[in-house]
Amino acid sequence: MNIKEYDDHVSMRDIINSIKMVPKTLALIKNVNRKSFYIIIFLSLLMGIAPIITLFGSQNLLNSIGFKDINIIVWALIFYISANVFSEIISSFTEYYQSKFQTLINYKLNLKVMEKCTKLPLEHFENAEVYDKLQRVQNETPYKPFEVFVSILSTISAIVTLFSSVMILINWKPWVLTILIIIPVIFSFYFFKIGQREFNVNWLRAPEKRKSWYLSYLMTRDNTFKEVKLYNLSGYILNQFKEINKKFVRQDIKLFKRRTVFTFIFEIVEQICINIVLVIVILSALAGEILVGTVVALIQALNLISNNSRKILNTIHSLYQNNLYINQFFEFMELSEEKIYIEDKHSLRIENIENIKIKNLTFSYPTNPKVVLKNINLEISKGERIAIVGPNGSGKSTLIKLLLKLYIHENDSIYYNGISINDLDTSQLRKKIGVLFQDFVKYEMKLRENVGFGDITRIENDRELKQTLEKAHVDFISDLNTQLGLWFVDGVQLSGGQWQKVAIARALFRDASLYILDEPSSALDPLSEKEIIDMFMNMTKDKIGIFISHRLTTAKLADKIVVMNEGELIGIGTHHELLNNNDIYRRMYELETLQNEVEYGYLSEGASL
Numbered sequence: 103m104n105i106k107e108y109d110d111h112v113s114m115r116d117i118i119n120s121i122k123m124v125p126k127t128l129a130l131i132k133n134v135n136r137k138s139f140y141i142i143i144f145l146s147l148l149m150g151i152a153p154i155i156t157l158f159g160s161q162n163l164l165n166s167i168g169f170k171d172i173n174i175i176v177w178a179l180i181f182y183i184s185a186n187v188f189s190e191i192i193s194s195f196t197e198y199y200q201s202k203f204q205t206l207i208n209y210k211l212n213l214k215v216m217e218k219c220t221k222l223p224l225e226h227f228e229n230a231e232v233y234d235k236l237q238r239v240q241n242e243t244p245y246k247p248f249e250v251f252v253s254i255l256s257t258i259s260a261i262v263t264l265f266s267s268v269m270i271l272i273n274w275k276p277w278v279l280t281i282l283i284i285i286p287v288i289f290s291f292y293f294f295k296i297g298q299r300e301f302n303v304n305w306l307r308a309p310e311k312r313k314s315w316y317l318s319y320l321m322t323r324d325n326t327f328k329e330v331k332l333y334n335l336s337g338y339i340l341n342q343f344k345e346i347n348k349k350f351v352r353q354d355i356k357l358f359k360r361r362t363v364f365t366f367i368f369e370i371v372e373q374i375c376i377n378i379v380l381v382i383v384i385l386s387a388l389a390g391e392i393l394v395g396t397v398v399a400l401i402q403a404l405n406l407i408s409n410n411s412r413k414i415l416n417t418i419h420s421l422y423q424n425n426l427y428i429n430q431f432f433e434f435m436e437l438s439e440e441k442i443y444i445e446d447k448h449s450l451r452i453e454n455i456e457n458i459k460i461k462n463l464t465f466s467y468p469t470n471p472k473v474v475l476k477n478i479n480l481e482i483s484k485g486e487r488i489a490i491v492g493p494n495g496s497g498k499s500t501l502i503k504l505l506l507k508l509y510i511h512e513n514d515s516i517y518y519n520g521i522s523i524n525d526l527d528t529s530q531l532r533k534k535i536g537v538l539f540q541d542f543v544k545y546e547m548k549l550r551e552n553v554g555f556g557d558i559t560r561i562e563n564d565r566e567l568k569q570t571l572e573k574a575h576v577d578f579i580s581d582l583n584t585q586l587g588l589w590f591v592d593g594v595q596l597s598g599g600q601w602q603k604v605a606i607a608r609a610l611f612r613d614a615s616l617y618i619l620d621e622p623s624s625a626l627d628p629l630s631e632k633e634i635i636d637m638f639m640n641m642t643k644d645k646i647g648i649f650i651s652h653r654l655t656t657a658k659l660a661d662k663i664v665v666m667n668e669g670e671l672i673g674i675g676t677h678h679e680l681l682n683n684n685d686i687y688r689r690m691y692e693l694e695t696l697q698n699e700v701e702y703g704y705l706s707e708g709a710s711l
C-alpha cells in the first residue's frame with residue numbers, strides 16, 4: 103500500500119488494500135502469543151452473543167408476568183439473572199486477557215524494532231528519512247497493532263450482535279432494516295476520509311517531532327545543560343519547542359473539531375431514522391399486534407443495531423487508519439539490513455590479520471556526493487605501527503570506518519591477508535580489531551562494563567580487566583564495579599581525559615591483531631599521551647597498529663606516517679623522509695614546533711617570574 107502524503111482522497115481501492123493488510127497484521131499479532139490470541143477471539147464472539155441473550159432474558163421476563171404463573175416467572179427470572187452474570191463474567195475475562203495481551207504485544211514488538219535496529223547498517227543511522235521512519239515506528243508500535251486487533255475484535259462482536267438483532271427485526275418488519283443499514287454505509291466513506299487526513303497530519307509530523315525531542319534533550323541532559331546555561335539558550339530553545347508543539351496542538355484541535363462535527367451529523371440522522379422505526383413499533387403495540395415484552399425487545403434490538411452499526415463504522419475507520427500506521431512498521435522491518443546478517447553465512451574467515459592492502463580506494467558517503475577519499479593506495483603488514491596525519495576533514499576517520507566495514511563499498515579496494523573485505527565474514531573480522539573511535543561512547547555503566555565491552559566474553563575476568571586498566575593507565579579507580587557517570591545512582595563522574603583512558607582500555611581489552619586509535623590523545627595531558635603511545639607501540643610490536651593524531655611530535659613515534667589532504671594520500675614515510683620530501687608535512691611540523699616554542703617560551707617566562 104502506498105502512503106499518500108498530501109492527498110486525503112480515499113478510493114475504494116485504498117479501503118480494500120487496507121483490509122488486505124488485516125491478515126498480515128493478525129499474523130504479526132498471533133505470533134506474539136497464539137493461546138491468548140485464540141482465547142480473545144473466542145471471548146469476543148461470546149461478547150457479541152451476550153447482549154442478545156440478555157435481551158431475550160428481559161423479553162421473557164416481561165412477557166412471563168402476563169401469564170401470572172409463578173413457575174414461569176421464576177424460571178424467566180433465573181434465565182434473566184444468569185444471562186447478566188454470564189455477560190459480566192465474559193466481559194471480565196475479556197478485559198483480563200486483553201490487558202495481558204496488550205502488555206505482551208508492546209514488549210514483543212518493541213523488541214522486534216530494537217532487534218531490527220541492531221541489524222541496520224551505519225548509513226541508515228546517518229539518514230534523516232530512516233530516522234523519521236524509526237521515530238514513527240517507535241511512537242506508534244507500542245499501541246497501534248493492539249488497536250488494530252481490538253478494532254477487529256470489536257467488529258467481530260458488533261457484527262455478531264448486529265446480525266442477531268437484525269434477526270429479531272426481520273421477524274417483525276424486514277423493510278425497516280434498509281433504513282437502519284443504508285445510513286452508516288453512506289457515512290463510512292467520510293469516516294475513511296477523516297482517518298486518512300489524521301494519518302497524513304501525523305505522518306508529516308515525524309521530522310518536527312524528532313526536532314522537538316532533540317530540543318527537550320538539549321534542555322535536560324547534563325552534557326548539554328552547561329552550554330545551554332552559559333550561553334543563556336533556554337529561552338531560544340524553549341521558544342522553538344513551543345512553536346513546534348503549539349502547531350501540533352492547533353492541528354489536533356482542528357482534527358478533533360472535524361471529527362466531532364461529522365459524528366454529530368451522523369448521530370442526528372441516525373436518531374431520526376431510529377425514532378421513525380420506534381413510532382412504528384409503538385403503533386403496532388397499540389394495534390395489539392405485539393406484546394409489551396416484544397416491544398421492549400424490539401426497542402432494545404433497535405438500540406443494539408444503532409450502537410453496533412456505529413461501532414462497526416468507528417472500528418472500520420480506526421482499522422483503516424491504524425493499518426496505515428502498521429504499514430510503517432512493516433516497511434521499517436523490511437529496511438535493508440547490514441550485509442553481515444544476510445550474506446555472511448558463506449563468507450571467508452581469517453584467524454589473524456597479517457596484512458592490509460588498500461588499492462585505488464575512492465569513496466563517497468551515500469548521503470553526500472562529495473568524493474571523500476580519492477584513489478588511496480596503502481599497504482600495512484604485521485609488526486608495523488602507522489600514524490595517519492592530515493588537516494580536519496581530510497578523510498582519516500572515513501578510512502578507518504571503511505577498514506571496519508561500516509560502509510558497504512562495492513568495489514574490491516580493501517584486502518585483508520589478500521582477501522577482499524567484501525568476501526570476509528564481517529563479525530569475525532571485527533572481532534580481530536580493537537578500536538577507539540574519535541567520538542567514543544561514555545557508557546553510563548560500571549567500569550567493568552566500560553572496559554569489558556571490548557570483549558564481552560571476558561567481562562567477568564577480573565584479572566585481565568585489571569591488567570588492561572593498568573596498561574591504559576587507568577589508575578584513578580580500582581573497583582571494577584564502580585558506576586561511571588552521573589545518570590544513575592552512586593555514579594562517579596570522570597574527567598574528559600579519564601573517560602578517554604577508559605575507552606582506550608576497552609579497545610585494548612580485545613584480543614585483536616589490529617588496533618586502531620582515532621585521536622587517542624585529544625583529551626590527554628602530554629605525560630599521559632606519551633605513556634599511552636609508548637604502551638601502544640609496545641603492545642602492537644607483533645600486530646598492526648594504526649593511530650590518527652594531530653600532533654606530529656606524537657606521530658613521529660610511529661614506524662611510518664601517512665599524510666592525507668583533501669581525501670588524498672599525499673605522502674608516506676618516516677618522519678625524516680617526510681620532512682625532506684613532503685611540503686605539507688614539513689609546514690605542519692614547523693607550525694607545530696613554532697607553537698610549542700611559543701608555549702615553551704611563555705612557560706619559561708612564567709617560570710622565571
Ligand SMILES: Nc1ncnc2c1ncn2[C@@H]1O[C@H](COP(=O)(O)OP(=O)(O)OP(=O)(O)O)[C@@H](O)[C@H]1O
Nearest residue numbers: 228467469470474493494495496497498499500501
Ligand atoms: N557520515 C557522514 N556522512 C556524510 N559525510 C561525512 C560523514 N562523515 C564525514 N563526512 C565528510 O567526509 C569528509 C571527511 O571526514 P572525516 O571525518 O573522515 O575527516 P577527518 O580527516 O577524520 O577529520 P578530523 O581531523 O576533523 O577528524 C568531511 O568532508 C566530512 O564532511
